[in-house]
Amino acid sequence: MGIRTGQQYLDKLNAMRPHVVIDGEVVSENIAEHPAFANVARTYAKLFDMQHDPKYQDALTFTSPSTGDKVNASFLIPRTQEDLAHRRAAISTWAEYSNGFLGRTGDYMNSSLTALAAAEKWFAKAGDDSGIDFGANIRAYYEHCRENDLLATHTLIPPQVNRSVSGSEQLGGQLAARIIEEREDGIVIHGARMLATIAPIADELLVFPSTVLRGTPEDAPYSYAFAIPNDAEGVRYLCRTSLYNGKSVHDEPLASRFEEMDAVVVFDNVFVPKERIFMLGHPELCNGFYSETGAGALMTHQVVTRTIAKSEFFLGLASELAASIGIDGFQHIQEDLAELIQTVEIGKALMRASEADAALSEDGVMLPKWSSLNAARNWYPKVAQRFPQIIRKFSASGLMALPGEADVNSDALADIELYLQAKTLTGPERVRLFKLAYDASISSFSGRQALYEYFFFGDPVRMAGALVNSYDREPVRERVREFLTRED
Numbered sequence: 439m440g441i442r443t444g445q446q447y448l449d450k451l452n453a454m455r456p457h458v459v460i461d462g463e464v465v466s467e468n469i470a471e472h473p474a475f476a477n478v479a480r481t482y483a484k485l486f487d488m489q490h491d492p493k494y495q496d497a498l499t500f501t502s503p504s505t506g507d508k509v510n511a512s513f514l515i516p517r518t519q520e521d522l523a524h525r526r527a528a529i530s531t532w533a534e535y536s537n538g539f540l541g542r543t544g545d546y547m548n549s550s551l552t553a554l555a556a557a558e559k560w561f562a563k564a565g566d567d568s569g570i571d572f573g574a575n576i577r578a579y580y581e582h583c584r585e586n587d588l589l590a591t592h593t594l595i596p597p598q599v600n601r602s603v604s605g606s607e608q609l610g611g612q613l614a615a616r617i618i619e620e621r622e623d624g625i626v627i628h629g630a631r632m633l634a635t636i637a638p639i640a641d642e643l644l645v646f647p648s649t650v651l652r653g654t655p656e657d658a659p660y661s662y663a664f665a666i667p668n669d670a671e672g673v674r675y676l677c678r679t680s681l682y683n684g685k686s687v688h689d690e691p692l693a694s695r696f697e698e699m700d701a702v703v704v705f706d707n708v709f710v711p712k713e714r715i716f717m718l719g720h721p722e723l724c725n726g727f728y729s730e731t732g733a734g735a736l737m738t739h740q741v742v743t744r745t746i747a748k749s750e751f752f753l754g755l756a757s758e759l760a761a762s763i764g765i766d767g768f769q770h771i772q773e774d775l776a777e778l779i780q781t782v783e784i785g786k787a788l789m790r791a792s793e794a795d796a797a798l799s800e801d802g803v804m805l806p807k808w809s810s811l812n813a814a815r816n817w818y819p820k821v822a823q824r825f826p827q828i829i830r831k832f833s834a835s836g837l838m839a840l841p842g843e844a845d846v847n848s849d850a851l852a853d854i855e856l857y858l859q860a861k862t863l864t865g866p867e868r869v870r871l872f873k874l875a876y877d878a879s880i881s882s883f884s885g886r887q888a889l890y891e892y893f894f895f896g897d898p899v900r901m902a903g904a905l906v907n908s909y910d911r912e913p914v915r916e917r918v919r920e921f922l923t924r925e926d
């Protein structure tokens with residue numbers, strides 16, 4: 439089959455029967471028609487359609503080695519630096535379409551599956567004591583997703599009940615999603631995981647290893663990796679309230695297109711068939727699921743590509759705002775614009791370094807240099823917090839002196855034309871630009887975006903610890919020691 443059209447994606451979504459709880463309602467059919475999901479589902483449909491558009495097709499696709507069909511380029515196992523560049527071109531094509539506001543375009547999870555499918559030597563370490571060939575399972579699943587162009591999300595961490603104990607210790611081990619039965623034909627999972635973004639509009643749910651496992655007998659039921667369809671029996675999604683307020687594209691330019699729902703995932707005796715299990719037991723391998731397989735590297739390559747598009751967008755927006763009201767000559771405004779330029783250029787430089795210093799893994803996969811990507815993923819969550827601050831600082835009361843589209847189309851137009859004009863824009867043009875500034879800096883949508891960039895890839899505090907512990911600082915320490923004893 440290969441790449442799907444947007445309509446094929448929407449038809450499958452509407453035919454699925456998930457259990458989605460939102461605002462007191464259970465939605466179990468026609469998800470793509472529900473007001474909380476319809477717009478973002480349409481946006482995702484557009485991404486699928488872009489794969490068929492001659493303008494984007496070369497960047498977004500490659501030829502499947504098994505069927506000869508066109509499939510998404512984020513499934514390409516990179517063997518050369520050119521392959522990495524092809525992957526980046528595909529990722530940035532989608533990222534530029536959403537200006538980085540969609541965090542869960544299919545390429546994010548596809549990148550993880552692609553690396554896992556190629557990590558044969560790593561999966562071989564699990565041996566065959568469980569009777570399951572995990573490597574064969576992940577390869578078959580990757581091919582299934584690639585050939586059917588499936589959209590996946592993932593859920594990783596246990597509920598936030600008591601973070602001073604491990605997931606397995608919460609509520610006497612009765613809370614976090616765990617294996618409650620091992621059968622000949624699969625496992626049964628019960629409990630919950632904290633969050634899955636886009637869960638209601640995805641095809642598949644990846645339930646991959648959680649926060650660090652201790653390898654104790656109590657942690658055994660939590661050592662697993664598997665995938666299930668979004669509407670697997672017993673799975674319930676508890677959504678937050680939508681951050682899209684139902685207004686027009688003019689009034690909510692970002693939320694009306696890119697509001698990706700987040701949901702708690704409840705597993706109520708969910709059966710996972712044997713062939714969908716990619717790890718069972720082996721806590722030490724579960725702990726290395728991302729770092730040792732290359733999944734972390736390809737996922738971060740996707741993340742950094744997306745965040746570059748987002749940084750560029752904020753530089754463009756801040757520049758448009760500054761020019762529109764004639765503040766672009768002031769020094770403190772230029773200082774902030776310079777900060778945004780640096781953010782764009784540092785992101786691009788780290789990306790380029792990661793590709794220039796890419797190396798082949800044991801399995802012959804061309805992986806981008808981890809230390810460059812690791813620096814980027816530790817740096818970006820903090821600098822991204824500056825984006826809305828800068829937009830608020832530039833816009834000031836312009837974010838409040840802001841009638842809506844209905845007012846622009848009413849008798850109030852004359853006042854809007856006269857009193858809301860800007861140095862370079864008519865009144866209606868200025869309203870449109872500042873509506874975008876509003877949605878990017880003070881709307882509830884923008885608040886979630888800031889939270890997302892800070893946390894979605896893990897807690898920055900613990901990521902910093904992982905960076906320090908994994909970075910080889912010995913050569914620079916040795917230089918300092920050598921300098922202390924130098925006698926010239």
Ligand SMILES: Cc1cc2nc3c(=O)[nH]c(=O)nc-3n(C[C@H](O)[C@H](O)[C@H](O)COP(=O)(O)OP(=O)(O)OC[C@H]3O[C@@H](n4cnc5c(N)ncnc54)[C@H](O)[C@@H]3O)c2cc1C
Nearest residue numbers: 592593594595598601633634635889890893894896897899
């Ligand atoms: C918008 C959004 C979307 C997300 N989407 C997904 C998704 O699709 N799938 C998914 O699996 N996850 C998702 N996440 C979750 C993300 O992985 C977590 O937010 C992140 O790992 C941090 O975990 P937490 O939110 O439970 O915070 P907590 O771990 O509860 O941390 C809360 C605070 O306590 C501190 N803290 C807690 N424990 C420790 C500790 N041991 N050491 C030091 N400090 C500690 C943290 O620094 C933080 O300040 C999403 C998060 C957000 C905000």
